[in-house]
Every structure is written in C-alpha cells, then in structure tokens.
Amino acid sequence: MFRGQHSTVQRRGRPSYDMEDGDSAEAFRAFAAGVALQREDPSPLWVQLKNRIEHAILDGTLPENARLPSEQAMCSMFDLSRPVIRNALQALAGEGRVIKQPRKGMFVAPRAPELAFMTSALGVFDDLSAKGYKVTVKTYEFGLHPANEDERRVFKLPEGFQVIRALRVYHANETPLTHTLISLPAHRLPGFEKLDMEGRSIFGTIRELYGLTVARADRWLKGAIVPPEVAARMGVPPGGAMIAIESVAYDHDGNALEYYRAYYNSEVAPIHVAPTPH
Numbered sequence: 137m138f139r140g141q142h143s144t145v146q147r148r149g150r151p152s153y154d155m156e157d158g159d160s161a162e163a164f165r166a167f168a169a170g171v172a173l174q175r176e177d178p179s180p181l182w183v184q185l186k187n188r189i190e191h192a193i194l195d196g197t198l199p200e201n202a203r204l205p206s207e208q209a210m211c212s213m214f215d216l217s218r219p220v221i222r223n224a225l226q227a228l229a230g231e232g233r234v235i236k237q238p239r240k241g242m243f244v245a246p247r248a249p250e251l252a253f254m255t256s257a258l259g260v261f262d263d264l265s266a267k268g269y270k271v272t273v274k275t276y277e278f279g280l281h282p283a284n285e286d287e288r289r290v291f292k293l294p295e296g297f298q299v300i301r302a303l304r305v306y307h308a309n310e311t312p313l314t315h316t317l318i319s320l321p322a323h324r325l326p327g328f329e330k331l332d333m334e335g336r337s338i339f340g341t342i343r344e345l346y347g348l349t350v351a352r353a354d355r356w357l358k359g360a361i362v363p364p365e366v367a368a369r370m371g372v373p374p375g376g377a378m379i380a381i382e383s384v385a386y387d388h389d390g391n392a393l394e395y396y397r398a399y400y401n402s403e404v405a406p407i408h409v410a411p412t413p414h
Contacts, residue, residue, distance in 0.1 A: 159202075160204075163197065164198065164213075165213070168214060171185070173185060173188075173214065173216075182224045183224075183227075185221070186223075189233075190228060193228075193233050193234075198244050200246045200247060201244060204234065204242040207221045207225070232245055261339070261340070262339055269308050270308075270309050271306065271307065271308060272307040274304065274305045274334075275302060275304050275333060276303040277302065277303035278300075278302045278303075278333055279301065280298050280300060280322055280329050281299055281300075281301050283297050283298060283299045286395070287299045287319050287395060290319075290384055290395040298322040298323075299319045299320060300319070300320040300321075300322050300328055300329045301317065301319050302316075302320075304318065308405060311404050312370040312372075313400070313404045314381075314399065314400050314401070315369055315370055315398060316396050316398040317397045318395070319396065320342075320395075321392070321393070324346075324348070325342065325346055325348075328341075328346075342393070348387055349388065350387065350393060351386055351387060353383055353384065353385040354383065354384050355382070356381070357379055357380070357381055359378075360399065362374070362375070362376055362377065362399055366399050370399070372401065378399045378400055379400040379401075379402055380398070380399055381398040381399075382396075382398075383395070383396050
C-alpha cells in the first residue's frame, strides 16, 4: 500500500453495540456504573449480578427489547470472569427475563400480558379484548344439558331444569390461554343455545340480546394437574400443572348468571391481582 492511501476494514458478524444500540448502550453503561458486587458476600457473584440485572429490568432501567452488551463487554464493565457473566445470563434466560436471538445478541424480553379479570367482573374474552389483544375462540361443545348437582346449587335450580354448557378454549394472540367449561341458566336465556357463538363473547352476546349484565364475580384458584384431554387442546405436554379457576358471576339482582370451571396457562399471561385497602 502506498503512503497516503487508506484502507477500509469491513467488520463481519454482529454490529458494534455502541453503533447499533446507542440508547441501550448508554442505559446499560449507566446501570453498570452503579453496580457494586460484594466479593466477600456468601452469595455467588453470578447470583448477585443476576439479581441486579433482574431488578433493573423490572423497574424499567433496562427497557423491553433493549440489546445487552456481549459477554466480553460485560466482563470489562463488571470486572468479572466470563463464566460468572454467562451463569447470570443463563439464569435470566431461564426465567424469561432475557432472550437470545441468533446472530443479533441478547435482549431484554418483552413482558407477558397481564390479566386483571380476577379482580373485575369481566371475563377472559372481554378483558383481553379491552387490552387490545387478538382474541380467538374454539368451541368444542355448546348446547342444552340437564343441570348437575353443582349447577343446581349455583343457580338454585330444582330437579329437571336445564343449563346451557359451552366448552371453549380461548386464545390470546393465537396462543391457547384458557380451557373453560361455562354453564348458564337456560330458563333465563331462551334460545341462546341455538346461536352461533364461534368467536363471540358470551357476556357480550347476553348483554346485547337479553339485557343482562354482570355486577360482580367470585373466583377461586388452586394449582392442578392438567387432564390429558385438556393438555391436548391447550397444546401443552400432559401431566403439567396449571391454575384451576372456579367462578360464579352475578347480575345486579344478586342472581347467578354464569358458572365456569377453567384451566388457565399463566405462562402465556400472568394474572394481575391488585387488592384495595379497606
């Protein structure tokens, strides 16, 4: 090469962190400057680092979808060895706090949608729709049935009365969220069992056609092993656990209007409960 001539070196692979993610780099550098790990602490360094990064993600210091520095860059920032950095990142990835994208790097994971329907009178369909999610429903059963003992107790029905049952799987953004068996008092909803309810909100349709609305709902939760047929419809491995929900919704006169039993996949959307002081 002659004097005065300059060569341009083209870098291959991932773009420079500073060049590609200026805002992310600045935010992480500011966060790292305030991290002081205790080497004398009985807690391992990787656990301390993992906890500090997790806290920064939860409080918004490190925002969703922000790209993280490389392991090598973090080694310099925190004065730690590569295995320590790697263990911290693997733990965060295992908890869903960060995600690795091939050839792009490690990113702060977007938060899963939270549902507040446990503390409101809304059903899953209406709560998800109100939050802007695409809600789809697959109905496996819809029709009249003789009321069983639980349904007679909830709706205060005498022997021989019927209920309308709907067995449905609700999807949030095309991912199965709940497997729900819904019971309704047939004598209060004449002709409801003849409607085409595929993809429609049960509460919304009852409100529109019968003028009945829900004033409040009682719900009970417990952990439960998912039955094989439920696991198959939800697209999850058999034998796993989900949240089992039992719910009774009441109208403004205090009469039970809906009774459902559901399996809820909290891996798709955590349930948000916000108690109010009395």
